[in-house]
Amino acid sequence: MNLSVLDEQKFHYCCQLLVQQSQQLKDGWCWETVTSSDEGYLKKIIVRTVVIGSRLMWNHESSRTSSSFHQKQEDQMCETENLNAEADGDDEDDGLCTFSESRSLVLQYEYHIVYSYSYSTPVLYFRAFSLEGRSVSLEDMWRSVHPSLRLSLQKNRLSTISLQEHPLLGQPFFMLHPCRTEEFMRPVLQDQLRPMNYVLVWLSVVGPLVGLDVPLKYSTQLHLPG
Amino acid sequence: GFASSSAADLKLQFAPFSSALEAGFWHQLTQKKLNDYRLDESPKCIKGYYYNGDPLGLPTRLTLEFSAFEVDGPTPAHCCPVTGTLFNTNTLDAFKTTDKKALLEKEAKEIWDAIQSGSAINDPSILCRFILLTFADLKKYHFYYWFCFPALCFPEGIKIVQPAAVLEQVFSAKQIAALQQAYDELCVKRGTTAVPYFLMKYTADTVQVAPLADWDAFVTDTKKVTIGVYDPCTLSQHPGWPLRNLLVLLANRWGSKLDIVEVLCFRDRTLQGNRSIQHSLIFHIKLPELPLNSACPKSVGWEKNSKGAMGPRMVNLSECMDPKRLAESSVDLNLKLMRWRLVPTLDLEKVVNTKCLLLGAGTLGCNVARTLMGWGVRHITFVDNAKISYSNPVRQPLYEFEDCLGGGKSKAMAAVERLSKIFPGVNAVGHNMSIPMPGHPVSFSQATLSQAQEDVEQLEKLISEHDVIFLLMDTRESRWLPTVIAASKRKLVVNAALGFDTFVVMRHGLKKPPATLSVSAGPDSSPSCSSASSSSSTPAGGAASFSGSSLFSNIPGHKLGCYFCNDVVAPGDSTRDRTLDQQCTVSRPGLAMIAGALAVEMMVSILQHSEGGYAVASSSDDRMNEPPTSLGLVPHQIRGFLSRFDNVLPASLAFDKCTACSATVLDHYEREGFSFLSKVFNSSHSFLEDLTGLTLLHQETQAAEVREESEQSKMGGENPSVGLEKSRAR
Ligand SMILES: [Zn+2]
Numbered sequence: 001m002n003l004s005v006l007d008e009q010k011f012h013y014c015c016q017l018l019v020q021q022s023q024q025l026k027d028g029w030c031w032e033t034v035t036s037s038d039e040g041y042l043k044k045i046i047v048r049t050v051v052i053g054s055r056l057m058w059n060h061e062s063s064r065t066s067s068s069f070h071q072k073q074e075d076q077m078c079e080t081e082n083l084n085a086e087a088d089g090d091d092e093d094d095g096l097c098t099f100s101e102s103r104s105l106v107l108q109y110e111y112h113i114v115y116s117y118s119y120s121t122p123v124l125y126f127r128a129f130s131l132e133g134r135s136v137s138l139e140d141m142w143r144s145v146h147p148s149l150r151l152s153l154q155k156n157r158l159s160t161i162s163l164q165e166h167p168l169l170g171q172p173f174f175m176l177h178p179c180r181t182e183e184f185m186r187p188v189l190q191d192q193l194r195p196m197n198y199v200l201v202w203l204s205v206v207g208p209l210v211g212l213d214v215p216l217k218y219s220t221q222l223h224l225p226g
Numbered sequence: 227g228f229a230s231s232s233a234a235d236l237k238l239q240f241a242p243f244s245s246a247l248e249a250g251f252w253h254q255l256t257q258k259k260l261n262d263y264r265l266d267e268s269p270k271c272i273k274g275y276y277y278n279g280d281p282l283g284l285p286t287r288l289t290l291e292f293s294a295f296e297v298d299g300p301t302p303a304h305c306c307p308v309t310g311t312l313f314n315t316n317t318l319d320a321f322k323t324t325d326k327k328a329l330l331e332k333e334a335k336e337i338w339d340a341i342q343s344g345s346a347i348n349d350p351s352i353l354c355r356f357i358l359l360t361f362a363d364l365k366k367y368h369f370y371y372w373f374c375f376p377a378l379c380f381p382e383g384i385k386i387v388q389p390a391a392v393l394e395q396v397f398s399a400k401q402i403a404a405l406q407q408a409y410d411e412l413c414v415k416r417g418t419t420a421v422p423y424f425l426m427k428y429t430a431d432t433v434q435v436a437p438l439a440d441w442d443a444f445v446t447d448t449k450k451v452t453i454g455v456y457d458p459c460t461l462s463q464h465p466g467w468p469l470r471n472l473l474v475l476l477a478n479r480w481g482s483k484l485d486i487v488e489v490l491c492f493r494d495r496t497l498q499g500n501r502s503i504q505h506s507l508i509f510h511i512k513l514p515e516l517p518l519n520s521a522c523p524k525s526v527g528w529e530k531n532s533k534g535a536m537g538p539r540m541v542n543l544s545e546c547m548d549p550k551r552l553a554e555s556s557v558d559l560n561l562k563l564m565r566w567r568l569v570p571t572l573d574l575e576k577v578v579n580t581k582c583l584l585l586g587a588g589t590l591g592c593n594v595a596r597t598l599m600g601w602g603v604r605h606i607t608f609v610d611n612a613k614i615s616y617s618n619p620v621r622q623p624l625y626e627f628e629d630c631l632g633g634g635k636s637k638a639m640a641a642v643e644r645l646s647k648i649f650p651g652v653n654a655v656g657h658n659m660s661i662p663m664p665g666h667p668v669s670f671s672q673a674t675l676s677q678a679q680e681d682v683e684q685l686e687k688l689i690s691e692h693d694v695i696f697l698l699m700d701t702r703e704s705r706w707l708p709t710v711i712a713a714s715k716r717k718l719v720v721n722a723a724l725g726f727d728t729f730v731v732m733r734h735g736l737k738k739p740p741a742t743l744s745v746s747a748g749p750d751s752s753p754s755c756s757s758a759s760s761s762s763s764t765p766a767g768g769a770a771s772f773s774g775s776s777l778f779s780n781i782p783g784h785k786l787g788c789y790f791c792n793d794v795v796a797p798g799d800s801t802r803d804r805t806l807d808q809q810c811t812v813s814r815p816g817l818a819m820i821a822g823a824l825a826v827e828m829m830v831s832i833l834q835h836s837e838g839g840y841a842v843a844s845s846s847d848d849r850m851n852e853p854p855t856s857l858g859l860v861p862h863q864i865r866g867f868l869s870r871f872d873n874v875l876p877a878s879l880a881f882d883k884c885t886a887c888s889a890t891v892l893d894h895y896e897r898e899g900f901s902f903l904s905k906v907f908n909s910s911h912s913f914l915e916d917l918t919g920l921t922l923l924h925q926e927t928q929a930a931e932v933r934e935e936s937e938q939s940k941m942g943g944e945n946p947s948v949g950l951e952k953s954r955a956r
Contacts, residue, residue, distance in 0.1 A: 026496035134543055134546070137555070171250065
């Protein structure tokens with residue numbers, strides 16, 4: 001048996017174990033099934049604040065093709081301005097905590113692990129969006145959260161990122177291309193002394209590239225049933 | 227802080243929910259609107275949730291995701307489900323004029339009724355609800371929305387008796403552990419991972435919790451009532467919104483028996499696998515009276531927008547939902563990846579913003595256009611006067627069978643149409659026009675003459691407006707006029723021509739700007755000098771006297787030859803004196819794709835060079851050296867031999883008697899304009915040969931010998947001349 005190749009059944013089993021561990025660690029991974037099929041994927045959502053100071057950086061490059069995230073936001077506010085006039089809902093509410101809004105932007109990051117039939121490996125899909133649900137361009141995301149990502153991608157050459165349609169949802173996601181997965185997973189999995197969860201090991205390698213940390217507790221928490 | 231202000235004045239304030247919508251929610255709403263709701267505006271039941279366990283600093287969110295429309299679907303772990311009502315209007319106007327106050331009051335009344343009837347005790351989820359008013363503009367992918375989280379108010383507010391403290395300052399470690407255990411057991415008992423509201427009582431060693439419905443049995447001492455709320459807020463002094471209506475319920479049901487109530491804002495987070503509830507808040511309030519059978523209290527809850535004003539929000543999702551925008555950003559992204567991953571110094575903007583004029587929309591034109599699209603070039607203009615014939619689609623990838631029907635569509639127009647279909651973001655224009663040619667008289671009538679003049683003017687205008695001119699025609703003499711105009715306007719020319727199994731792709735030498743011409747010296751760059759001493763000059767390609775390779779290395783861009791520099795005859799009517807099979811330039815089918823692709827790749831490499839068209843020509847010998855650009859070499863010519871699957875990179879000097887780019891020709895063109903050009907069109911090839919001094923040269927040299935010799939020597943890649951045209955003519 002070729003240990004470095006992951007079939008779908010094994011993928012599902014690994015995901016199941018990962019979800020079990022994640023539940024104990026409250027790490028947020030869950031298994032999502034797609035209605036009208038028995039296929040599914042692992043999903044995790046992380047909400048992070050992005051410091052406004054990085055706004056300027058977002059403007060720095062290719063301002064022509066992708067104007068700054070915030071500029072767009074402000075444009076949109078202008079468009080709703082004429083709707084603001086009639087605030088017919090509320091009177092003053094003294095029970096409302098009116099804290100001054102922190103100078104940060106909240107982004108929701110959504111990570112999916114999907115099985116690829118072509119590569120026989122897990123593939124990481126991800127996207128980020130504002131609380132309004134608007135997607136953040138990859139450039140903005142890289143600039144805001146992972147300035148080192150570009151470097152590490154260039155350095156490691158483990159993978160590449162492209163905009164792809166999610167195979168199960170049909171929505172645009174960024175995809176960490178699995179072209180070298182088999183290559184870097186092979187030595188890990190040929191280590192027969194310590195049986196490991198393929199998906200977990202893989203995730204601990206590729207996750208950090210896109211800001212997805214895998215707590216060390218996954219490996220110390222418990223040993224997998226043989 | 228609390229120390230400075232009088233505790234008596236302190237009123238409890240609640241952190242409002244911030245609506246949080248996942249992209250999937252808008253996708254799903256779009257699907258529902260298109261397939262299910264259509265014009266149905268009736269309220270729909272949807273579902274959101276709030277999470278307990280955020281790190282400090284995140285706003286309290288009510289999240290709606292993809293699954294919001296499956297009300298009975300599962301809720302993510304450690305989240306409390308919240309039921310809501312969706313009002314999706316058909317028009318922006320309906321969105322604006324919807325009576326928000328009435329919507330809120332209706333919802334508040336339902337909550338109040340559930341409190342009064344006591345049903346809220348058994349199912350407290352009614353206490354935390356939301357309204358979502360939306361309008362989806364699916365033409366623009368603009369979504370207008372306004373959330374409301376209805377809350378009933380005490381007229382005088384709620385007085386804080388003892389301000390919020392962190393649980394670990396109030397509870398012992400033992401009590402905290404007991405609380406955690408008791409809460410977990412309650413969750414297990416109720417088959418959930420989050421219980422939104424619960425009752426609690428404790429001693430120094432024990433903690434007990436129970437559902438609200440167990441009030442009568444559980445609450446034995448009304449002097450010391452502790453109420454627990456699963457609190458999504460992370461602020462250190464404020465509870466989140468879910469507590470708000472619970473306090474109304476307490477006041478209404480048990481207010482008469484209660485005075486001071488202890489509130490536990492249960493906060494439960496796990497970081498890096500380590501769980502903690504120590505940061506929960508605990509505080510005491512004085513519960514105001516809210517008698518049974520009183521009227522429904524005032525209600526609030528419409529969410530402020532991102533400006534902090536009372537108003538709706540709008541999100542523009544065209545970038546992630548409009549297929550055209552998606553295509554554009556994907557194309558951009560994939561190019562940027564090439565830069566990020568492989569060629570960090572690649573100047574993509576330069577490539578993408580280059581305006582390309584494609585003269586010829588046949589096999590070469592189609593393939594050049596497709597490769598330009600691959601590079602993200604947005605501005606592509608076609609010039610061709612041909613119509614699509616039945617033989618074209620199999621070799622010309624922008625056309626299909628349908629385009630040949632009814633006499634065939636214009637190639638230039640059909641090519642534009644197809645490019646826009648392949649990628650709507652392209653800015654493509656087509657011109658169905660002819661290019662006047664030497665030896666093809668235009669003086670039959672005033673009409674033909676003025677047509678020719680119009681065509682020349684149009685071509686001059688097009689060349690001025692573009693950055694790179696691609697010569698992709700199927701006759702050699704049609705390349706003459708654009709070569710002259712582009713040389714005069716100092717535009718970069720990339721020329722591709724096919725034989726049966728050979729091709730040439732070349733950049734024309736880019737003359738120095740006119741001002742510097744007069745000061746430069748040397749036989750090959752000074753027009754006055756070279757025309758005066760014609761006997762000493764040699765055709766760049768006529769290799770007889772140029773056997774040393776050093777002469778062909780390090781040629782700067784301004785000294786490089788054009789397509790016609792290697793010729794010892796002027797372009798004439800190549801279609802007239804030949805048999806049919808000679809006119810028909812059939813190539814191996816792969817050749818146009820190879821040459822078309824190379825033409826574009828050559829352009830990109832030139833653009834990446836700091837000196838652009840003035841870059842020194844790389845030769846085959848440079849293949850081992852440090853490349854001049856991030857993409858590699860910038861050759862003058864690529865000559866390919868499909869029979870050997872081989873390419874060579876010759877470079878050749880501009881020829882001072884060139885019938886297209888020599889100073890003599892350019893001078894005449896610049897001084898006399900169309901009157902000079904029409905002479906060329908109307909005359910035989912000897913006119914240009916006489917003008918440039920080629921005729922004289924013919925008398926001195928045996929041109930045929932030069933061609934034979936160079937044919938042999940080009941094998942070594944040293945001699946760049948000719949060869950190709952011979953095979954074309956065959
Ligand atoms: Zn020339």
